[in-house]
Amino acid sequence: MDTDGGLVSGTFLTARAFERLYLQHNKKVFGYAARRVGADLAEELTAQVFAEAWAARERFDRSRGAPVVWLLGIATNLLRRQRRSEMTQLRAYRRSGVDRPHIDEEATVLDRVVARVGWAQVAEVLAELPEADREVLTLAGWAGLSYGEIAVVLDVSVGTVKSRLSRARARLVARVGPVAVPGVDES
Amino acid sequence: MSGDVFETFRAGAATLDADRDARIRQRLAELTRGERDRDGASPFQDEPVVVIAPVRPLRRRRTEPWRWVAAAAAVVTVVATGAVVTTRLRPEPGQVAAGVGDEAVGALAARAGARPPLVLGPGEVLHQRWEAGAPAGNGEGVVTVAGETWLAADGTGREVRTDEVVTSPGGGSQVVLPGSDVAFDVPASLGLDEFGIAELLARPADRDAFVSGLAQGRGHGADDAGLQFDVIARFLTVPLVAPELRAAAFHALDRLGGAPLGSVVDRHGRAAVGVAGPGVGGGRTLVVVDPVTTEVWEVRTGAGPGVPTVADATGWRVVVAQGVTSARGDAPAG
Numbered sequence: 001m002d003t004d005g006g007l008v009s010g011t012f013l014t015a016r017a018f019e020r021l022y023l024q025h026n027k028k029v030f031g032y033a034a035r036r037v038g039a040d041l042a043e044e045l046t047a048q049v050f051a052e053a054w055a056a057r058e059r060f061d062r063s064r065g066a067p068v069v070w071l072l073g074i075a076t077n078l079l080r081r082q083r084r085s086e087m088t089q090l091r092a093y094r095r096s097g098v099d100r101p102h103i104d105e106e107a108t109v110l111d112r113v114v115a116r117v118g119w120a121q122v123a124e125v126l127a128e129l130p131e132a133d134r135e136v137l138t139l140a141g142w143a144g145l146s147y148g149e150i151a152v153v154l155d156v157s158v159g160t161v162k163s164r165l166s167r168a169r170a171r172l173v174a175r176v177g178p179v180a181v182p183g184v185d186e187s
Numbered sequence: 188m189s190g191d192v193f194e195t196f197r198a199g200a201a202t203l204d205a206d207r208d209a210r211i212r213q214r215l216a217e218l219t220r221g222e223r224d225r226d227g228a229s230p231f232q233d234e235p236v237v238v239i240a241p242v243r244p245l246r247r248r249r250t251e252p253w254r255w256v257a258a259a260a261a262v263v264t265v266v267a268t269g270a271v272v273t274t275r276l277r278p279e280p281g282q283v284a285a286g287v288g289d290e291a292v293g294a295l296a297a298r299a300g301a302r303p304p305l306v307l308g309p310g311e312v313l314h315q316r317w318e319a320g321a322p323a324g325n326g327e328g329v330v331t332v333a334g335e336t337w338l339a340a341d342g343t344g345r346e347v348r349t350d351e352v353v354t355s356p357g358g359g360s361q362v363v364l365p366g367s368d369v370a371f372d373v374p375a376s377l378g379l380d381e382f383g384i385a386e387l388l389a390r391p392a393d394r395d396a397f398v399s400g401l402a403q404g405r406g407h408g409a410d411d412a413g414l415q416f417d418v419i420a421r422f423l424t425v426p427l428v429a430p431e432l433r434a435a436a437f438h439a440l441d442r443l444g445g446a447p448l449g450s451v452v453d454r455h456g457r458a459a460v461g462v463a464g465p466g467v468g469g470g471r472t473l474v475v476v477d478p479v480t481t482e483v484w485e486v487r488t489g490a491g492p493g494v495p496t497v498a499d500a501t502g503w504r505v506v507v508a509q510g511v512t513s514a515r516g517d518a519p520a521g
């Protein structure tokens with residue numbers, strides 16, 4: 001039981017407050033994971049993200065960013081363990097040219113690129129990218145994080161984020177044409 | 188190989204619909220079953236909290252004697268006749284008045300420490316009617332919730348909450364968390380996650396550690412003055428806390444940079460004095476204090492550099508009324 005469950009302070013050390021955290025961010029975490037590894041695997045992964053967050057709730061450091069950034073950081077770590085699944089799916093899409101099913105969460109920058117050029121081309125670029133670059137591109141393009149937030153998620157410097165995103169974007173642009181990532185890359 | 192992958196992708200709608208959400212919650216409950224909070228609960232599991240009734244709107248009754256500890260009462264007043272005393276609310280809420288009645292935060296600490304403790308008699312519980320608000324998780328709109336809490340001296344009690352509603356800037360609203368009516372038969376944290384008032388009530392040994400921690404700036408968020416200030420201010424919204432703990436909490440607000448504002452009115456227009464201090468995330472926090480009882484009526488947070496007003500507050504918790512009653516379910520009328 002809690003009277004405001006961290007509503008004011010943003011803490012979520014009680015189960016009730018944590019349920020609120022889940023309700024606020026479940027779509028964001030699921031949407032990001034589903035875009036990378038598919039909805040079914042994302043379902044399990046979303047549960048694991050929040051389970052890990054619950055276990056580590058006392059270590060959440062507000063000074064390092066909003067809770068959603070922290071959650072996406074956990075998701076990114078878990079997704080690294082699913083690299084084989086992700087690559088298998090990306091290559092399959094690339095070869096077949098079949099479009100990925102629409103992901104009915106809020107449209108993201110990369111979703112709009114997919115809508116314009118088709119999923120197969122985007123999947124091909126993503127499959128070819130080094131994992132570190134793919135993480136930056138998807139965190140910017142699908143999760144909508146800023147340079148600073150991505151740096152927190154990946155525990156790298158902002159400069160590293162910029163260089164990785166620049167490299168990834170160049171690969172994407174070479175394949176599909178101009179791509180802007182608002183909030184991260186205004187060009 | 189690829190065919191199976193496609194089937195997986197194409198068969199499942201990649202939407203977090205109700206079915207998927209339910210499965211995720213169920214899985215999350217499984218994964219977290221062994222990891223409980225200080226109330227003995229884990230996410231999306233009710234144990235050991237006992238659900239008394241399904242969601243229902245708040246309803247106030249006046250069936251029991253009511254003893255007020257709030258407002259301007261200098262001492263606890265027993266309303267033996269059954270008549271209900273209500274806090275008079277002024278009509279223009281939230282305006283910060285000119286600075287009169289300035290008083291050092293340390294003076295509030297001294298006064299809090301000198302107050303007689305609120306002692307509950309056998310079967311009595313502290314009742315609070317409260318409201319709270321915070322920014323919506325997506326950064327657009329505000330989440331509001333109201334509730335009533337009945338808290339016994341041993342930390343057990345009951346809480347009724349309304350639906351938690353997000354109101355968007357455009358005026359639309361959506362329920363994000365259903366209301367509830369729960370009893371808790373173990374000391375609960377009252378949402379003050381870092382300190383756990385009920386646990387302090389139940390375990391005297393923790394009180395010394397708490398006072399010591401406040402004096403030394405320890406505890407969750409110790410490296411974040413705004414978070415500490417906010418949490419300690421909310422700690423002061425529960426008058427069951429012993430006078431020496433309340434005094435320690437005011438001293439902690441002082442140490443964290445709390446500055447007297449003079450006369451203010453709270454969200455419901457009640458005249459009080461204000462203490463402004465650092466806020467979560469770099470903003471400012473306003474603590475609205477009854478100058479007589481030193482009870483904290485409202486903790487208001489803002490994102491900007493100025494003292495938050497009702498209009499620009501990004502979060503708040505206000506104790507609308509409080510008192511002592513003899514049953515876990517009674518509340519004052521009016």
